[in-house]
Amino acid sequence: MGLLNIGRNEGSEIIQLFGRGVRLRGKDFSLKRSSTLVGSHPEHVGMLETLNIFAVRANYMAQFREYLEKEGVETEGAVELPLFIRANKEFLRKGLIVPHVPEDRNFAAEAAILLEPDPAVRVRVDMSLKVQALESGAEGVTAVDAREGRERPIPVESLDLVDWEQAYLDLLEYKERKGLTNLIIRPDTPRNILAITEPERLYSLVADASVVRPESFAGTALLREAVGNILRKYTDTFYRVNRERWDSKHMVYKTLDESDPNLSFNRTLVREREPSRYVVAIQRSESALISEVEKLIDEVDRLYKEETGKLPRIHFDRHLYQPLLIEQGDKVRMTPPGLNKNESQFVRDMKEYWANEKNKSLARVEVFLLRNLTRGTGIGFFEDRGFYPDFILWIMDGKKQNIVFVEPHGMLHAEAYMHDEKARLHEALPDLAKGIGARSRRKDVTLDSYIISATPYHDLYKKYDDGTWNREKFADAHILFLERSEEYDYMQRMFTDQLKMRRA
Helix, strand or coil: CEEECCCCCCCHHHHHHHHCCCCCCCHHHCCCCHHHCCCCECCCHHHHCCCCCEEECCCHHHHHHHHHHHCCCCCCCEEEEEEECEECHHHHCCCCEEEECCCCCCHHHHCCEECCCCCCCCEEEECCEEEEEEEEECCEEEEEEEEECEECCCCHHHHCCCCHHHHHHHHHHHHHHHCCCCEECCCCHHHHHHHCCCCCCCEEEEECHHHHCCCCCCCHHHHHHHHHHHHHHHHHHHHHHHHHHHHHHHCEEEECCCCCCCCCCCCECCCCCCCCEEEEEEECCCHHHHHHHHHHHHCHHHHHHCCCCCCCEECCCCECEECEEECCCCCEEEECCCECHHHHHHHHHHHHHHHHHCCCCCCCCEEEEEECCCCCCCCCCCCCCCCCCCEEEEEEECCEEEEEEEEEECCCCCCCHHHCCCCCHHHHHHHHHHHHHHHHCCCCEEEEEEEEECCCHHHHCCCCCCCCCCHHHHHHCCEEECCECCCCEHHHHHHHHHHHHHHC
16 A cells, blocks of 8 residues: 555544555455464465555654554564474374364255254343442452343234344345355245244243333334344254254264374465474564574474473473464464463373373373364364364274363353253264264264363352252263362363273
């Protein structure tokens, strides 16, 4: 972008010009630059995605830069350093397998889906007013959450107030925006979805009475919003359920190798055979740190076998590649992102548990761990659900493999268990494993999953579901807590469960 005699003085229109300099469609219509996406990208694509502004007699450019620097925004850009990973080829020769949909199968191209009322699809929409207050008492100041509204259906007479033709057109527009190209919607379907009452409604709505029984024409706006919210959420869930059904009928096992996206990230399209790598971006103003990291990258033995503070990482010899970097804040960024606090704690706990138990309870099995990346790279359950567990854990006994998907994250705002698709994944995996095993002619593989709650039990149990869950009920639902003590050890519980499954 060239500015000639523009921006001599400060003005909002100049900032607007900068914002309109680049509009990116992004890979797979993600609207994101390649630097935020894992996977292979064309060489030098970053240059194409960069907005360069050249100014002649545009005084405000200098003022704008000074303003950014005062606000702590880096204006000199970053130095990008490639840090190649070292895959453990000995582990890859063990025959570890992963489930996947064959690359020559495509749900959107092969399956035409007709949107219709489906008793297996139920959604919940919450339009209640939420209020948070601070109360003081004997135990000090506590936060109290309050909601205005309760669960209530939309009466038949209120459905007559909805413009169903517009609702149909809005749903068509939503379908196009979401890219659901193989979904077919008939004009009468939106009302049919809302009108179903037997054997039960396909939705639950939490809202104030005025939403479902508007008292004026102006009040119907909230009713239309409620209907739109229900239809969009139902469409998403219906499509996801049908995608799961299709995936479960086509998934097979494949042997893990270095071409797997979880092991081949950040290779350029013109150098597919080069090692996979992190891209570590450090602000140019951090010259001392840049020098230290460059020196560390050259010291191969330290980089792949030690843990140092200059480039924080975890060395766990059962992980399928080294190093495993840890996120460091704004001054140092990396692609793919480093492990966050909860993920780092999980890996360290597993490292300690393996060191203590490899010659005891785990003496007869082999354990392998792999960080699972996100959409388009890692293994998801399922793509439309958007759930990509953080880690894949293999517990091997000869040819038998227990494949466990593990997700450490906070659960303070988790939905009730029956609505929590991530937490309930473990319920669907045994049947999925049987189907995949039959297609792959393997009966020696099991699939399982766990949520590792970073929210402590004493902070969660009163707020989760109906507030009656104890530790054992959480554990039975494959929700464990990121806690290790003599009384409770989530690592011990997880491995004990898996070893019992292996012997069953």
